[in-house]
Amino acid sequence: MGRNAVRSSQEHGCSLVSPGSLVFKPIKVSSSVLKAAAHHYGSQCDKPNKEFMLCRWEEKDPRKCLEEGRKVNECALNFFRQIKGNCAESFTEYWTCLDYSNLAELRHCRKQQHAFDSCVLEKLGWERPDLGDLSKVTKVATSRPLPENPYHSRPRPEPNQTIEGKLEPAKHGSRLFFWNW
Amino acid sequence: MWGRWSAATVFLYQRRRVSSGTSLACFGGGWRKMAGSKVKQDMPPPGGYAPFDYKRNLPKRGLSGYSMFGIGIGIMVFGYWRLFKWNRERRRLQIEELEARIALMPLLQAEHDRRTLRMLRENLEEEVVIMKDVPGWKVGESVFHTDRWVTPLSEELFNLRPREELLHKRFGFLWYV
Numbered sequence: 001m002g003r004n005a006v007r008s009s010q011e012h013g014c015s016l017v018s019p020g021s022l023v024f025k026p027i028k029v030s031s032s033v034l035k036a037a038a039h040h041y042g043s044q045c046d047k048p049n050k051e052f053m054l055c056r057w058e059e060k061d062p063r064k065c066l067e068e069g070r071k072v073n074e075c076a077l078n079f080f081r082q083i084k085g086n087c088a089e090s091f092t093e094y095w096t097c098l099d100y101s102n103l104a105e106l107r108h109c110r111k112q113q114h115a116f117d118s119c120v121l122e123k124l125g126w127e128r129p130d131l132g133d134l135s136k137v138t139k140v141a142t143s144r145p146l147p148e149n150p151y152h153s154r155p156r157p158e159p160n161q162t163i164e165g166k167l168e169p170a171k172h173g174s175r176l177f178f179w180n181w
Numbered sequence: 182m183w184g185r186w187s188a189a190t191v192f193l194y195q196r197r198r199v200s201s202g203t204s205l206a207c208f209g210g211g212w213r214k215m216a217g218s219k220v221k222q223d224m225p226p227p228g229g230y231a232p233f234d235y236k237r238n239l240p241k242r243g244l245s246g247y248s249m250f251g252i253g254i255g256i257m258v259f260g261y262w263r264l265f266k267w268n269r270e271r272r273r274l275q276i277e278e279l280e281a282r283i284a285l286m287p288l289l290q291a292e293h294d295r296r297t298l299r300m301l302r303e304n305l306e307e308e309v310v311i312m313k314d315v316p317g318w319k320v321g322e323s324v325f326h327t328d329r330w331v332t333p334l335s336e337e338l339f340n341l342r343p344r345e346e347l348l349h350k351r352f353g354f355l356w357y358v
Binding site for chain 2: 056
């Protein structure tokens, strides 16, 4: 079943995506690390993230959004480099505390969170976003034009022509089965 | 017969009188003893017993019914207030956790896209190798009539990999059975 259903190279290969563009440096961190840094990451790397998501939503095609994805990757790498360079110990304590429980609940690690937040604030000037700030709807300014026909739908049929002439009601009614009105 | 009856009545009368005499003795009388016998009996102390309460004593005490209802309802209202406050706090915590997910979604989506495209590329190259002797086979031909992006199925992506990778993709994060 799989052998018949592979994407064609013309579609995702040479014309759009070269194998070289898929070579990225992955961010090798675990989920607790990501969750610990999530709020600051959301406020710092906001612009490339939102651009990528907008591109993905509009184009509905991952192959067209690889450039924005590259920017997301770079921003994330820079972000983690900065944290590692400046606030490594408090960050390590914070994410190890989160890692302790299965669900990684943020409310059990408030002390370490305050320590990490104050360290980041004094060294890098980052503020933790308030509750509800990350879920606000944002407007993104892009230079990419809006795609037309993102679903590649066939041309729609033309509407019916307008009927010329005077229209009269039917002579014997609708004539559906036995109704004569 | 008359004599016997009268003697019987006199006997009974005397009997009754003697019993009344002894009851008077209980109250400290003692002026009438059974005729002819000096028996040591358990008698009340001289001067009689002290008076004691024998009437019912059911004092009205405790809260009234209304106040008991009031206390119960008050405790319930306090419990509800505490519950609603905690629920609001839980909602704030839930929003915080969801925001963490929102913040991380572009990163995870981008990595997932790249991974999918990379796997499709590898599958394509394998297909070229496998099907090179089959006549009339167009490598990488789409099974759909459209040319837009169709999200590949997991089975299709993991076709040439060990089965446990597909199982991990499908069921790795499943908590329930």
